[in-house]
Structure formats: C-alpha cells, structure tokens
Amino acid sequence: MNKKKRRLISRTIILLLLGAALVFALYTNFTKDKNESLRKGSDAPNFVLTDMEGKAHKLSDYKGKGVFLNFWGTYCKPCEYEMPYMQNQYKNFKDQGVEILAVNVGESNYAVNNFITKHDLTFPVMIDKGREVENAYRVDILPVTFLVDKEGKVIDIITGALTEESIQKHMERIKP
Amino acid sequence: MKEVKCDCGHVNPFGTKICEKCGMLLGNDKENKLIDMRYEGSARRSQTYQKTFIDKIWNFFSSVKVGVTLIVLALVASAIGTILPQEMYIPSTATPAEHYELEYGWVGKLYYELGFHNLYSSWWYLIIIGMLGISLLIASIDRFFPLYRSLKNQGVTRQDGFMKRQRIYGVTKLEDQDINLEEVKSRLKRQRYHIREENGHLLAEKGRFSRWGPYVNHIGLIIFLIGALLRSVPGMYIDKVLWLREGERKEIPGTNGEYYLQNNEFTLDVYDKGNEEDEQYSAAIDKTGTIVKTYQSDVTLYQRKGETIPGEKVDLEKLKDFKIKVNEPLKQDHYALYQVDYKLDELSTMAFNLMNKKTEEKFGSLKVDLNDPQKKYDLGKGYSVDLISYFPDFEFDEKGEPRTISKIPNNPAFIFKMHTPDKPEGEVSFVAIKKNVEPLGENTYKMAFNGVETQDVTALTVRKDLTLWILFSGGIIFMVGVVQGSYWNHRRIWIKRKDDEILIAGHTNKNWHGIKRDIKQALESTSLCEPTDQLEEEKSSTKGEALNG
Numbered sequence: 001m002n003k004k005k006r007r008l009i010s011r012t013i014i015l016l017l018l019g020a021a022l023v024f025a026l027y028t029n030f031t032k033d034k035n036e037s038l039r040k041g042s043d044a045p046n047f048v049l050t051d052m053e054g055k056a057h058k059l060s061d062y063k064g065k066g067v068f069l070n071f072w073g074t075y076c077k078p079c080e081y082e083m084p085y086m087q088n089q090y091k092n093f094k095d096q097g098v099e100i101l102a103v104n105v106g107e108s109n110y111a112v113n114n115f116i117t118k119h120d121l122t123f124p125v126m127i128d129k130g131r132e133v134e135n136a137y138r139v140d141i142l143p144v145t146f147l148v149d150k151e152g153k154v155i156d157i158i159t160g161a162l163t164e165e166s167i168q169k170h171m172e173r174i175k176p
Numbered sequence: 177m178k179e180v181k182c183d184c185g186h187v188n189p190f191g192t193k194i195c196e197k198c199g200m201l202l203g204n205d206k207e208n209k210l211i212d213m214r215y216e217g218s219a220r221r222s223q224t225y226q227k228t229f230i231d232k233i234w235n236f237f238s239s240v241k242v243g244v245t246l247i248v249l250a251l252v253a254s255a256i257g258t259i260l261p262q263e264m265y266i267p268s269t270a271t272p273a274e275h276y277e278l279e280y281g282w283v284g285k286l287y288y289e290l291g292f293h294n295l296y297s298s299w300w301y302l303i304i305i306g307m308l309g310i311s312l313l314i315a316s317i318d319r320f321f322p323l324y325r326s327l328k329n330q331g332v333t334r335q336d337g338f339m340k341r342q343r344i345y346g347v348t349k350l351e352d353q354d355i356n357l358e359e360v361k362s363r364l365k366r367q368r369y370h371i372r373e374e375n376g377h378l379l380a381e382k383g384r385f386s387r388w389g390p391y392v393n394h395i396g397l398i399i400f401l402i403g404a405l406l407r408s409v410p411g412m413y414i415d416k417v418l419w420l421r422e423g424e425r426k427e428i429p430g431t432n433g434e435y436y437l438q439n440n441e442f443t444l445d446v447y448d449k450g451n452e453e454d455e456q457y458s459a460a461i462d463k464t465g466t467i468v469k470t471y472q473s474d475v476t477l478y479q480r481k482g483e484t485i486p487g488e489k490v491d492l493e494k495l496k497d498f499k500i501k502v503n504e505p506l507k508q509d510h511y512a513l514y515q516v517d518y519k520l521d522e523l524s525t526m527a528f529n530l531m532n533k534k535t536e537e538k539f540g541s542l543k544v545d546l547n548d549p550q551k552k553y554d555l556g557k558g559y560s561v562d563l564i565s566y567f568p569d570f571e572f573d574e575k576g577e578p579r580t581i582s583k584i585p586n587n588p589a590f591i592f593k594m595h596t597p598d599k600p601e602g603e604v605s606f607v608a609i610k611k612n613v614e615p616l617g618e619n620t621y622k623m624a625f626n627g628v629e630t631q632d633v634t635a636l637t638v639r640k641d642l643t644l645w646i647l648f649s650g651g652i653i654f655m656v657g658v659v660q661g662s663y664w665n666h667r668r669i670w671i672k673r674k675d676d677e678i679l680i681a682g683h684t685n686k687n688w689h690g691i692k693r694d695i696k697q698a699l700e701s702t703s704l705c706e707p708t709d710q711l712e713e714e715k716s717s718t719k720g721e722a723l724n725g
C-alpha cells in the first residue's frame with residue numbers, strides 16, 4: 001500500500017512538472033510578441049531627451065505626474081491624425097498633472113520643426129536621434145503611445161491612431 | 177494487487193509475465209510455443225495500476241499507440257505548414273488576410289482562416305509537440321525502470337519452459353558421456369560474453385547496454401525540445417536587424433545599450449573579367465552578368481562606459497575594428513553580427529545652383545544634406561533660398577498633395593522659395609528628381625540641379641542564441657542513443673545442464689544471425705547439438721503443410 005502511495009505521488013509530481021513545462025511553453029510563446037515590446041505594468045525605461053526648445057526632459061523627473069509618451073514620425077499619417085487631438089487634450093490636462101512627451105523617431109530637425117509649426121504644437125517634442133529610446137521601448141509600429149502613471153509604470157500600450165475621445169479617456173487613466 | 181511470488185522464491189512486481197529470476201511463465205501464454213520477450217516480460221507499470229485519475233493520464237501518455245499518433249499528427253501538421261509560406265515570410269507590407277487570398281485563391285483563404293499561416297506557433301501545434309515530449313518521457317520512465325530491474329535480477333538458471341519457448345533452442349541428449357563445458361565457456365569469453373555460472377548452468381551475456389539506447393535517445397530528444405522551448409524565454413534568443421549608413425554610429429539593438437557599432441565603409445566586390453585572378457570565372461560572368469565576390473562592412477565596435485540612460489550622451493570605448501563578410505560575423509560576448517543586406521548609393525546630399533532661367537547665370541550654389549536639411553541657405557549678395565517643404569520619400573497622396581512615405585531619402589523633393597534682389601518677395605519652385613514645377617506662376621529663376629552625393633547602407637543581423645549548445649548536446653545524445661541501440665545487440669545464451677541432457681537457448685533483441693553464428697562458433701567440434709531457430713522452423717513447416725495440403 002505504501003508503495004502504491006509513493007507511486008501515485010511520484011506520478012503526480014512528474015505529471016505536474018511536465019504540465020507546468022507545457023503551460024510555460026505556451027505562455028512564453030504567446031507573450032513572445034509582447035516581449036518584443038514592453039510589458040504592461042513594468043517600469044517605464046528611463047530616458048533623457050532634449051526638446052526642440054533645448055530643454056532636457058528626463059522621464060524620472062515626471063514622477064508624480066502622468067506621462068502620455070507618444071512615438072511618432074512626420075511621414076506617418078495616423079501620427080499626424082492624432083496630433084491635433086493630443087494638442088487639444090494637452091491644454092485640458094496640463095494643469096491636472098498629465099504631461100505629453102512626443103518622441104520623434106530620429107528624423108531631421110527641419111522636418112520636426114516644420115511639423116510643429118504646421119500643427120501649432122505646444123507640448124514638448126523631442127527627437128530620438130540615436131534611436132536608443134526607441135530601442136529601449138522596443139517600438140515597432142507607429143504611432144505608439146505608452147501610458148505612464150505617476151509611479152512611473154507603463155499601464156497601457158496603444159498602437160494606431162487615437163481619436164480625441166480616446167486620448168481624453170487615456171489621460172484620465174494616468175491623471176495622478 | 178499483490179506481488180507475484182514465483183516457485184523459485186523470487187518476488188516479482190504485479191503484472192510480471194515472466195519471472196525475472198528463473199524465467200517461469202507467470203502469465204497465461206503458456207499455450208504459445210514462443211514467448212514474447214519484449215521488455216523481458218516485465219510489468220510495464222502503466223498496464224497494471226489503473227486506479228486513480230493520475231494513473232489514467234499516466235497510462236495515456238505511456239501508450240506507444242498514443243505516441244505514434246502524436247508523431248503522425250506532428251508530422252502531418254508540420255508538412256501542411258510548408259505548403260504555403262508562413263506569415264513571417266510574406267512581404268511585410270501585405271495584409272495577411274488579403275495576401276493569402278490574392279496570391280493563392282480560395283486555397284490561400286482557407287489556409288489563412290484555418291490559422292495555418294502561423295502554424296508553428298499556434299497553440300494546438302505547440303500542444304501536440306508538448307504532448308509528444310510528455311509521451312516520450314513517461315513512456316521511457318514506464319519502460320526503462322522495469323526493464324532495468326528485470327535485467328538486474330535475472331538468474332542464471334532458467335525454467336525449462338522458459339528455455340523451450342525461446343526462439344533459439346536445442347537439446348543435446350547425454351548418453352553416458354560427460355561434456356566439459358569449459359571449452360564452450362572460454363570460446364564464449366573470447367567472443368566477449370560475460371559468463372555467469374550457477375550449479376553448473378551458464379548464462380553468457382553481452383551488449384546489455386544496447387538495451388538503453390532508446391532511452392538515451394529519448395533523453396536527447398527531450399533535451400532538444402527543452403532547448404527549443406527556451407528560445408522564447410527573454411534573453412535566450414535575439415534576432416534583430418541593424419541598418420547603418422556609412423559613417424553612422426548606432427546602438428546595437430538587443431544589447432540594452434551595451435554596444436555601439438559604426439559603419440566605416442560598405443563594399444560590394446564583383447568578379448572582374450579583366451582581373452587575372454578571376455579569369456577562371458569569365459565564362460560564368462559572360463553567362464550571368466555580374467557576380468558578386470564579397471559583401472563587406474568595415475565596422476568599429478564600441479562599448480559603453482558606465483551606466484547611462486537612453487538618450488543621454490554616452491562615453492564609448494573603442495573595442496575593435498572588424499571586417500564583416502558573409503559567413504564571417506563579428507562576435508562579441510554572445511552576440512554575432514552577420515552581413516545580411518545592403519543598399520548601394522543611397523542619396524545623402526543634393527546640390528543646386530540658383531540660376532536665371534533666361535541668361536543661365538548662376539547666383540551661388542547650395543548643398544542640401546538630405547538627412548539634415550536647413551531652413552535657409554544664404555547665398556550672399558542678397559540671394560537666398562528658403563526650404564519651405566522637404567519630402568525625403570516623395571509621392572502625391574489621394575488629394576494630390578505632396579507627402580513623404582518614409583524618412584529615407586529614396587526620392588527627395590523640395591519646395592524652395594528663391595529670394596533675389598529683383599524678386600525680394602521670392603519665387604516658389606517645386607523640385608523633385610527630373611522635375612521642376614512652378615506652382616505659383618512663371619518664375620525668373622530656377623534651382624538647377626548640380627549633382628548628388630551618395631553613401632552605401634549596410635544591414636546586419638544581430639543574433640544571440642544561448643540555446644544552441646542545448647540543441648547541440650540534445651542532438652549528440654540523440655545520436656549516441658541511436659548508435660548504442662543499433663550497432664550493438666543484447667545477446668544472451670543460456671546453457672542448462674540436466675541429468676541426461678543439456679539445454680541451450682539463445683535470445684537477442686536484434687540480429688538473430690549474429691547470435692546464431694556466436695553459438696555455432698562456441699559449439700564447434702563439441703558433441704553438443706547446435707540449437708535451431710524455432711521461428712524459421714515454424715515458418716518452413718507451415719509452408720510445407722500448405723504445400724502438402
């Protein structure tokens with residue numbers, strides 16, 4: 001009887017281990033695409049970039065505030081689509097502790113400045129010349145927006161163009 | 177469920193068909209002429225305990241039928257995955273849903289809708305492979321331990337019934353003369369049999385380790401599967417592409433900012449008929465045109481000094497210069513950089529002259545850096561040019577507005593405003609390659625094209641694979657198992673001395689011819705009768721009956 005019990009226990013353990021390995025295999029495989037980007041809930045990688053007015057912005061300095069971190073390019077149509085909405089909502093949420101950091105994916109100053117003038121952007125726009133921030137955030141598709149809460153955690157990652165309404169909703173989420 | 181005590185006194189696990197020690201038949205197959213020697217008649221555990229839910233799962237995976245079914249399923253699925261290209265191999269610009277139907281018709285549509293376009297990472301494929309792994313392991317555990325136990329406990333003296341039912345069996349009647357088995361023993365020893373003796377009975381055995389071959393093989397397979405599994409674990413496997421213009425220095429993606437790479441020069445060498453060294457290739461060159469000799473990137477590798485955050489100015493330390501060629505990657509730590517693609521003559525600057533259209537008189541020239549254009553170009557003496565708009569990769573959108581589709585200067589276009597002393601307000605000119613449009617009316621001046629500068633771009637694959645050695649060792653162990661199981665045979669010869677006869681029986685797991693030869697050599701020129709192959713006898717006798725009938 002004792003032997004039987006031992007056998008049952010050992011079989012259970014082996015099956016559990018193998019089952020766990022299988023679940024792990026499935027899990028890692030299905031989070032693989034997400035591994036390529038950041039995971040929700042992880043700390044937002046810190047960075048420092050200088051905006052077009054020469055002011056340096058360090059992400060960690062925005063602790064206590066929500067950061068609407070947007071990656072964009074002038075050649076990307078959906079990026080251009082959402083910019084005016086971001087500008088509108090920026091005015092509303094600025095005093096409520098939500099900051100926009102718009103990171104351009106390494107284009108020329110000329111292109112970015114032209115774009116800012118065209119859309120009358122007043123939030124900080126910065127160029128990631130070395131593509132390092134892009135690498136750190138594993139940016140693949142543009143536009144992509146990282147919602148960083150007041151603790152510096154990425155609470156959501158949104159790819160694709162945003163409507164004004166959804167921008168407002170997302171800003172509410174990161175409002176401190 | 178009781179253990180089975182054999183008449184010889186040996187206690188066998190429940191379910192044993194042949195006593196481990198003496199070979200007494202414990203099952204019901206006493207009727208059969210030959211006994212099934214698979215797994216030594218040991219009790220495969222799965223077959224015997226069917227009580228709990230856990231046991232049922234265990235038995236499912238232990239079954240060879242289930243294992244074979246899984247193999248067949250995996251095989252068929254893998255084959256289907258090769259019929260049409262997988263999603264990762266279709267052009268990245270295409271939408272998969274449309275692409276498959278467009279390219280392959282309804283077959284493609286079906287293929288896509290059934291999820292075969294992403295077959296190898298689909299949940300059901302992974303579950304099949306995972307279950308196959310589980311089946312391999314459990315089936316091995318379930319067979320190895322009883323077999324091991326059985327072979328370890330085997331006795332020298334075997335029951336007559338056991339010997340009689342071996343495929344190779346023979347009896348020599350002793351008529352008063354006594355036979356000395358010493359000669360046979362020493363011959364078997366010379367054939368590298370291990371001899372055990374008990375009361376004058378003999379057991380000669382060799383190559384038992386060949387029985388472990390399949391299990392070693394399975395261990396290798398499982399290690400291989402684990403290696404494949406680890407690929408999707410972050411940090412174990414990196415596969416990225418880095419595009420670098422000549423003169424450009426960038427962070428190597430996937431290294432977390434640890435390494436930077438600078439492209440000093442990219443060279444594309446072709447075989448040249450005029451060159452003496454390449455003369456032997458002249459026929460091939462005539463046939464196909466240009467043949468590339470080398471793709472080479474001269475690069476410099478830098479390492480970051482100290483901790484910095486992305487975007488911050490980094491202190492770089494030069495590690496080495498290297499020439500990356502195809503199959504000659506730059507290796508650093510676990511990273512390897514392979515030459516994978518290139519782009520020749522990407523535009524880098526474009527030069528223009530400000531010119532009076534009629535007189536063709538030039539009023540200065542300017543050079544636009546296509547990756548960093550300026551807003552204003554002052555030509556002096558009251559002449560200047562404003563760059564109003566710049567489209568590095570120009571096309572007209574649906575509304576007929578100029579736009580750029582990327583930031584790469586593949587097809588640059590400009591809108592200039594030319595200020596001159598006689599036209600201080602400025603004239604607007606739209607300039608693209610082989611295009612000069614005056615959208616706001618006739619101009620006096622134009623921007624005359626004055627040459628370009630180009631640079632080459634190299635593309636490198638950044639690869640890190642920490643699973644490779646696991647895959648390798650899995651593969652090697654797999655092969656060791658195959659060799660162990662196929663190039664050695666487990667042969668046993670039992671010789672039992674009775675009062676008036678000597679029984680000889682033999683068994684091998686494969687290559688019956690080999691054991692017969694061994695026995696023949698051992699018995700040569702003794703008065704012992706050579707045992708016969710009962711299976712062959714049976715065959716020939718049934719054949720005979722058929723003929724007679």
